Amino acid sequence: MFNGNGFMLTLGEYIYPEVAYLKVIIDGKKSSRFAVVNGKERIIVEGLSNSCHTVEILKITESDVPVLFDSLILFGEEVALGCRPADKRNRIEFIGDSITAGYGVLAKNTECAYNTYQQDGTNSYAYLTAQKLGADARYICISGKGIVCNCEGNYSDVKTGEYYNRQTRVGGVCNDGWEPHVVVLNIATNDACGNAKTEEFVPAAKDILQKLRARYKDAEIIWAYGAMTHRFMKEIRAVVRELNKTDKKIHFLPIESIEGKPQEIGAAGHPNVVASIRVAKCLSRKIRSLEFWKNISVCDKL
DSSP, X not given: OEEESEEEEEEOOXXXXXXXXXXXXXXXXXXXXXXXXXXXXXXXXXXXXSEEEOEEEEEOSOOSSOOOEEEEEEESSSOEEOOOOOOOSOEEEEEESHHHHTTTTTSOTTOOSOOGGGOOGGGSHHHHHHHHHTOEEEEEEOTTOOSXXXXXXXXXXXOHHHHHHHHHSTTSTXXXXXXXXXXXXXXXXXXXXXXXXXXXXXXXXXXXXXXXXHXXXXXXXXXXXXXXXXXXXXXXXXXXXXXXXXXXXXXEEEOOOOTTOGGGBOGGGOBOHHHHHHHHHHHHHHHHHSHHHHHHHHHHHO
């Protein structure tokens, strides 16, 4: 939060082949996209009322290097930098791949390549679900990765569980005591594309769910799957049913595929914004139906 009528944000050096995009959201409503080519750019926002404003800056595209913030100058009369807004009571953690990252979500269905200007994490089902539920959220996702192999069938590539552990380890960016009420997995699409064998996939699926339960003792865990392929639908359902014998807080949510729906397809056969909205509605209904979530909502009203 800050008091003033605008600001200028200076970035640090950015060296990467693909242009990065940031989305700046003012007071939860007005938003603008900014391209970052080399980090020499400035993000300038002007013309706001001279009052208190909230600002959210999100990196909405993927890259192997971060976009760094170097310095901030506030504009206006009696400018002041305030505290960050209070956390929302409801918290969701999303673990996924390109679908969660918003890969190709802005593209036409004729686009086959990956372009960062056609990616936008705030138009993915995950971000839209969090917005719909009024929840704080974290998104841990990398395009092309799986729990057994990547989308090209490479078994030596970094796997979902590995990059999740890197982000949440001691000293990691997501290890700060923040704990979700709901964890949503949307993974296994790349294992299907990479032709992972069933006998390899099933134990890996069981393992990642058990490790999530060990980390989050009370969270509801939802495995949402099917937007791009139904290859492992039966296997995921069976693993969840097995674990339900001792843990009723693990759920499977089948998602209707975008296959045969050109109006829902973006780049390289990925869901577009239309599909993201549909999946967000489906997932939101599921989360709202959970007793744990209902209890949180009731407490908010008391």
